[in-house]
Amino acid sequence: MKKLLVTTTALVGFAYGAQAAEITVMSWGGAYAESQIEAYHKPFTAQTGVTVVSVDADNPAVPVEAQVKAGNVSIDVADVEYPDAVRLCDEGMLETIDHSTLPPAPDGTPATQDFLPGLLLDCAVATITFSTIFAYDASVFPEGPTSISDFFDLQKFPGKRGMGKRPRANLEMALMADGVPAAEVYDVLSTPAGVDRAFAKLDSIKGDIIWWEAGAQPPQLLADGEVAMTTAYNGRIFNAAIAENKPFTVVWDGQIQEYDLWVVPKGAPNLEAAMEFVKFSTDTQRLADQAKYISYGPARTSSSALIGLFKDGKTEMLPHMPTNPDNMKNALGSNFEFWADRNKELEERFNAWLAAN
């Protein structure tokens, strides 16, 4: 059955022959993919002569899984989130990555100690820390919201809200806004009553939510005035605010930190070059370079010291990083185990909740 499917897909899809000096890297588009092109892809091509083709997806884990299942893989390297990396690895869909081949820090510290704890997986290498925050248009709210509960307060701050069309991060934010301390969020969310509570909180603003699906959408929704505030990935708002001079302000209270990781799908057409790319792009200098283009924290300890100014040459990057102590006062680390386990189930419930009138 699967073999037949492969044959027909290959026949119909006219699988492109693997070309030698080229790899395909799939990421999330917009300002984030742009930062990867500048910091990783271009220097990699300059050094090795291998062209890097950057393609975008709303969530690269989805096409990776579909391609591996269908046995017709065209992606060499993909940028996925932590729970997806764990899940795909568990399901045998990713190549394993030998940590000892990753370059050490400039002072000789081996990669296994240089990366932040937990950021090297059997099949994945982390590149950045990002965070889901909420942001507002300062020209709409001069006396802006300051806490996560303000996001759910339609009386005090009327207007539409933008939220990602998925349960992850939304449920945590709902609980924090409902008064659950960050440290207890996943304990509460692990109980059926906790899930009900989170959905009840979301329900209180459901009629005023506009759902976004791609990371590039929320800054656009804010700019169009379609929403008064929106959840977003912090780097996207940073890019709109600093590089495009939009009056957007990030509220760090209740931020949810996550990681993005490189993975290599099983059956990647250019496996060797893909592994070279992963090694190249996760050395100390490259990871620090990326922070020059977007406000996401590097996954290596040794890179942090190298973070300086934004590409405009005047904006200090540190205050815009999710890991900056000032921004960490009420922060939650996303629990990947919880989401690797419960995502399907909660997504089902989320869909049912969403579709109900």
Add this chain to the structure above:
Amino acid sequence: MAEAVAGSGGGLRTADGRPLGEALAQAQGRARRRALLLVAPLLLFVLFSFVVPIGQLLISAFSDDDFARNAPALGAWFDENPRGSPIDESAYAALAADLKAAKENRTAGQMGERINYEVSGARSLFTSTARNADKFEPPYREAILAARAEWDNPRLWESMRQASSSVTPNFFLAAVDLRRSETGGIERAPEEVRVYQMLFMRTFALSALITVLCLLLGYPIAHLLATLPLRYSNLLMIFVLLPFWTSLLVRTTSWIVLLQSEGVLNNILVGFGIIGDDGRIRMIYNQTGTIVAMTHILLPFMVLPLYSVMRPIPPSYVRAARSLGASSWTAFRRIYVPQTMPGVAAGGLLVFILAVGYYITPALVGGATGQLISNLIAFHFENSNWSMAAALASLLLLAVLILYWLYDRLIGIDNLKLG
């Protein structure tokens, strides 16, 4: 030219003496083979790109062997021990053997994922237990329960029993908001995850509404096109066809521009003071958005069959009715409308069936409440639950076939004129 002559052996023969029937069959057979050869590339293409993949997909609605393939020992145990047998040491021994193999082959995630559809948390139960599976010693029951106590769950074992045969009706059950109970019976799914019945209803209701709207809007247009002199009607026809030739995405996004809360229509309404700046009407990212955009996009499918039926209707019939004393309304209702019925039927069927499977427009402008069943099919495909997507798609196909059959019984498919 086969000139028939009466031969000695009786029956008709051709001029060169062969039996007529045989010669005819030979000649026709050759023509048929040539015709077949000509369409062969198309047939093969349809077979490989359409029939085979769709057939496979429909089959996959019944089958998912992610668990069965990776759990041979458990499968054997379930075969030997019918439902209701105690989950004893031999069962746990089989589980331990399968988990050990799963650890070696990295398949614990696949196994767990399949069970996770029915028992949440099963995915991590499988992966975390498999991580230490090579260290399990008999008695396995104690060893496994010591690793994770959750293994002692009857629903889990029932789910594994069902998953150990690769053919399952469970996806179809889930597609109509049912599920298997702990004892293997059938029960309704918990209320908070029931969504498919409601979505099927909504899909059919909205499609019917869109069909009616298309008819209401399309009928006068088609009538106008059919009755105007040709040079005007050709010009008008271009206005109907132009959007038809424009990309679906362009048309959908232009509705976003028009209808969004900072959009053209709302700005005009606010500009004229009809509504306040804070009272902007929400016309998109909800059901209204889906209805408006889909009606517009599907309108040509209604207008074209209507037009092709109305054009040849001679105006003299209505004139005759009028001269015999019918009011214009009666003449229209009793003379004109019945003659356009084949077009109404064709347009209605076309629009309805297209609307039922519509995906991209509701995804873009439907927000949450304007989503149709096809959006959930897409969701399951994206999340690699192909069996679930296939089950939903099969049900949709079945429902459309039933409607088509009903339509044939009630109106008659011969009564359909597509142009």
